[in-house]
Amino acid sequence: MSLPQSRHLVTEVPGPRSRALMARKLAAVASGVGTTMPVFAHRAAGGIVEDVDGNRLIDLGSGIAVTTVGNSAPRVVEAVTEQVAAFTHTCFMVTPYESYVAVAEALNRLTPGDHPKRTALFNSGAEAVENAVKIARSFTGRPAVVAFDHGYHGRTNLTMALTAKNMPYKHGFGPFAPEIYRAPLSYPFRDGKEVDGEAAARRALLLIDKQVGADNLAALVIEPIQGEGGFIEPAPGFLPTLAEWCRAHGVVFVADEVQTGFARTGDLFACDHEGLVPDLIVTAKGIAGGLPLSAVTGRAEIMDAPHLGGLGGTYGGNPLACVAALAAITAIEEEDLAGRARQIERLTKDRLHRVQGTDARIGDVRGRGAMIAVELVKAGTTEPDPDLARAVAAAAHRQGVIVLTCGTYGNVLRFLPPLTISDALLTEALDVLQTAFAEVPA
Template sequence: MALPALPQARHLATEIPGPRSRELMARKQHAVARGVGTTMPVFAARAGGGVVEDVDGNILIDLGSGIAVTTVGISAPRVVEAVREQAEAFTHTCFMVTPYEGYVAVAEQLNRLTPGAHEKRSVLFNSGAEAVENAVKIARAYTGRPAVVAFDHAYHGRTNLTMALTAKSMPYKHGFGPFAAEVYRAPLSYPFRDDLDGPAAARRAIDTIEKQVGRPAAVVIEPIQGEGGFIVPAPGFLPALAEWCRANEVVFVADEVQTGFARTGALFASEHEGVVPDLVVSAKGIADGLPLSAVTGRAEIMDAAHAGGLGGTYGGNPLACAAALATIETIERENLVERAREIERLMKDRLLRLQEKDDRIGDVRGRGAMVAVELVRPGTNEPDAALAKAVSAAAHARGVIVLTCGTHGNVLRFLPPLAISDELLEDALDVLWEGLSSHE
C-alpha cells in the first residue's frame, strides 16, 4: 500500500536529533567503520519532493539532494515505476555475460544528450570515481601517453587514482598514499581569489602544463567545481583550455558528475560556454539515487580500449538503467532545465540581498540549482570555516539540510532537488539568514 504523500513543509516534532535517531547513531558507532562520517545527526525514514522525514517525524528541507543525486526528487514517480517493472523482470545478469536492452538504451540517450553532434560511444559503471578512472584509462589507451592533469581545488573521487587527481588532503587523501603516478596539477581560474580574466587564467594553467608535462594524455576538469567550493571559472577559461587540448591532441575530459543532468540550468555545464568535451563523465543525478555512472565521448577515443578492457560486474545494472531512462524522461517532460534556472534566480536574488547586509558573505556564485556562498572574515577575503560550520549546524538544528565544501571549508553549498517548491526554498533561506545573524 502506498504511503501518503509527505507534507511539503518544514516541521520539527522533536529536537534534532530526536530520541530514535540518537539510538540509531549509537548503533552506527558500534557497527559502522569510524571513517564513515555523517553530515546530519538524523536517520531518514522517507523522503519526497523537497523534504526528508526522519525516524522521529521531523520533516527537513533538503538543500543537498544526497549530494546532487536526487535532482528530479527522491523516489520520483516515473523512476519508482520503472524500477519496479524492471525488478519484476530481472535484477541482474551482467551486461558482459548476457546483455540487455536497458544498457544500450541508456548509452543511446547519453550519446544524444551530451554536448556535440559527433559520433559517440558510452560505457556504464557504478560510481563517479569509477567513471573518472575509466576515462583516464580510455585517454591513455587512445594517446599512448601516461600523464594526466587535474586542477587546484579539484575533487574526483576516493579510489587510488581519483584521490591522486583530488586536490584536498583532509579528509580525502590524508594517510592513504602512496597515490597513482603521472598525475600533475595546474592552477584553476578562481574569480573571487585571483584577478585574472578567463583567457589569462587559461594561459597560466597552460604554461604550467607545458612546463611540467608537455603533452599529457588528458586534462580532467569539473566545469564547475563541486567539493572544491562551487568555483565557476571566469568566462573564456574552459574554451581556451579545450582549444589548447584540441591543438595538442590532448583528451579534454569534463567531469560532469555533479554538474550533469539539468543541475546547472543546462543539461551539462559544459554547454554554458559552448565547450564540447572529448569525454564526458556523468554519475550522481543520472539515475535519481540508483548507482550508475558513465563515460561518453568521441567514438574514435572510446573505441581505443581493447575488447574486454572496460566493464565490471555491476556496471550498467538493469535497475539503475531503468531509473536513468525514467530520470531523463522526467527532466525532459517536466522542463527541469528551466526549473533549475528559476531556482538560480530565486536563490541568487535572496543571497545577493543578504550579501549587501553582511560583508561576511564574500561571494555568491554558481549556476542553476548549484549555488554557494563563500564566508569570510569581515572586511577581508580570509576564509571563515568556523562560521560556515556554525551556520550549517544552526540550520541543521532548525530542520534544513545544508552542506559545506571548499578547500578551506568555508563555503555553504546549496543543491536542492528541482522538485522543490519556491516556498520551501524561501523558508530554508530564512533559516540560513537567521543562523548567520545569530553568529555575529
C-alpha cells in the same frame, strides 16, 4: 506525494530515535565513515526528508546532487518496481539487456557535440573518472594526466591522486597513482579582476607545458564548475582556451560533470554554457534518480580505443539503475527541469545577495542553476572562515534544513535542492538560513 512537502519539527534535531541509532552506528560502522547530520532518514519524497523521529527536513543537499528529479520520483519508482519484478541482475558482460543500450543511446544524443559517440556505464563517479583516464591513455599512448587546483574526482587510488584536497580525502592513504600533475584553476573571487579567463588559462598552460609537456599528456581532467572544491565557476574563456589547446596538441579533454550534469546548472550539462564540446564527458549522481550509475561518453574513436574486454565491471549499468536513468532523463526533458533550475537560481541568488548586503562575512555568492554557493570570510577580508560555515550549517540543521559545506578551505555553504522543489519550500529554507546567519555572532 504521500509525504507532505513542508518542514515540521516534532522533536529537537537530532531526536531520541536518531540518537539511539547513532549510538548503534558508532558501535558497528567503521569510524572513517562520517555523516553531515546526526539524523537517520525514514522516508523521503520531493524536497523533504523525514527522519525516524518524524521530523520533516527541507532538503538543500539532494544526497549531494543525486536526487535532482526529487526523492522517490514517481517515474523512477514505477520503472524500478517494474524492473525489479522482471530481473535484478544478469551482468551486461554476460547476458546484455536493452535498457543499458537505451541509456547509452540517450547519453550519446544528449551530451555536447553532434559527432559520433559511444558510452560505457559504471557504478560511481570515481569509477567513471578512472575509466575515462584509462580510455584516454589507451587512445593516446601517453601516461600523464593533468588535474586542477580545488578539484575533486573521487576516493579510489587514481582519483585521490586527481583530487586536490588532502583532508579528509587523501591524508594517510598514499602513495598515489603516478603521472598525475596539477595546474592552477581560474578562481575569480581570489584571482581578482586583472586575471580573466584566458589569462588564467595561459597561466595554467605555461605550467603544463614546462612541467609535463604536451607530448607526454594523455588527458586534462576538469570539472566545469568545481564541486567539493567550493562551487568555483572559472571565468569565461578559461575552459574554451584549455579545450582549444588540447585539440591542438592531441590531448583528450575530459569534463567531469558528475555533480554539474543533468540540468543541475540550468543547462543540460555545464559545458553547454560556453558551447564547450569535450572529448569525453563523465556523468553520475543526477543520472538515475538516486540509484548508483555513472557513465563515460565521448568521441567514438576515443571510446573505441581500449581492447575488447578492457572496459566493464560486474555491476556496471545494473538494470535497475538503467531504467531509473531512463525515467529520470524523461522527467528532466518533459518537465523542463533545466528551466526550473534557472528559476531556482534567480530566487536563491536574489535572497543570498540581499543577505550579503547586510553581512560582510559573505564574501561571494556564485554558481549556476540549482548549484549555488556562498563563500564565507572574515568580515572585510578574503580570509576563509570555516568556523562560520560550520556554525551556520549547524544552526540550519537544528531548524530542519539540510545544507552542506564544501571548499578547499571548508568555508563554503553549498545549496543543491532538487529541481522539483517548490518556491514556497525553497523560500522557507532560505528564511531559516538567513535567521541562522543572524544568530551566529560576528
